[in-house]
């Protein structure tokens with residue numbers, strides 16, 4: 445007789461998420477963490493009818509037994525196993541477990557200093573922090589593989605003990621120079637640097653200043669410049685509802701979208717560019733970078749909403765023989781790019797040219813990790829509105845998400861209600877200093893009661909450090 449594989453788990457439930465929708469399969473699910481005797485496991489529940497059961501079991505700290513679950517390799521942590529719960533799984537209360545409900549389990553997220561986070565960083569760990577915003581380092585729209593657009597802003601933040609890069613998802617800008625309490629942020633690894641990222645469960649609250657002095661930020665992005673030696677530009681077409689289209693003939697009136705099961709007006713189709721560019725620096729080293737749509741459009745003066753042949757864009761990348769392309773980057777991803785005259789070469793940062801190129805595989809992983817993070821965090825499918833222009837829709841989706849997650853307090857929502865403006869501004873991607881940028885975005889807000897003047901001292905300090913070679917905090 446074959447022994448039937450025992451697929452039964454026991455423990456306490458923590459971190460029961462709201463019900464989410466996986467767009468590709470139109471299926472709903474929610475997640476939880478199961479505190480077992482010797483470990484915590486991630487549980488993915490597809491039987492959403494039982495959401496209330498899981499929620500009450502969490503709140504009541506009920507010991508539960510799940511029978512006939514499916515084990516699946518974890519998408520989040522290599523080597524770990526997710527527990528899948530479907531309609532065939534039975535959910536019962538375990539009589540008694542010989543271990544106790546762990547108050548310190550992930551339900552309770554500790555407030556930590558940046559030093560303690562960086563001292564022993566664990567990816568995906570959730571933490572609460574109180575930090576001062578030193579500068580805005582990056583502002584982009586990221587797109588999931590299912591073409592949900594999300595705005596993201598990266599800030600250098602610091603407390604008295606350390607500095608780190610914080611990625612904030614959503615349409616709202618925060619005020620540089622102010623202190624914020626940020627709950628439920630997730631520790632992430634980019635390249636060799638640990639960063640923090642907000643999650644849908646994050647709350648961001650402006651708080652009174654905590655300290656006069658904060659730790660110096662260790663820059664986790666680098667700047668380099670070089671001659672463009674290879675370049676390729678890809679274009680992706682999106683229907684008005686943001687679905688990817690396989691082929692578009694711009695001279696036709698309408699185009700079939702498989703996912704809409706309908707035709708859409710060809711003039712309403714938008715395009716998204718992605719460029720792969722290799723730069724050769726003065727030492728002869730060739731490094732390959734990925735440049736996303738918004739950065740590329742800014743660099744090559746292609747306004748959003750317009751479409752140019754990809755060959756034309758490649759040509760523009762090569763066009764100026766007297767210029768070098770200067771990029772600010774992290775891993776393979778370019779955060780900003782500009783052409784600089786050859787004479788500027790003397791300002792070249794020595795640390796960047798000596799930085800060994802990380803392997804391609806690693807860089808791809810970074811890039812993937814970014815996309816995956818976006819997917820995992822914001823998989824929820826908001827209802828599509830056919831009539832909305834794409835940008836408005838994306839922003840609305842973002843806002844909905846924010847409202848749902850109450851990511852921001854009222855005070856911070858007031859800050860900069862014009863993400864679209866700042867995105868389309870031709871120099872939004874920082875040919876200017878971060879200080880100017882911040883002033884612009886903060887200054888555009890008439891309703892904010894908060895002083896938008898960033899501390900000059902800190903801005904100076906931060907700019908000076910932009911080119912500091914990243915210290916590897918971790919092996």
Ligand SMILES: [Zn+2]
Nearest residue numbers: 683687701704
């Ligand atoms: Zn469509």
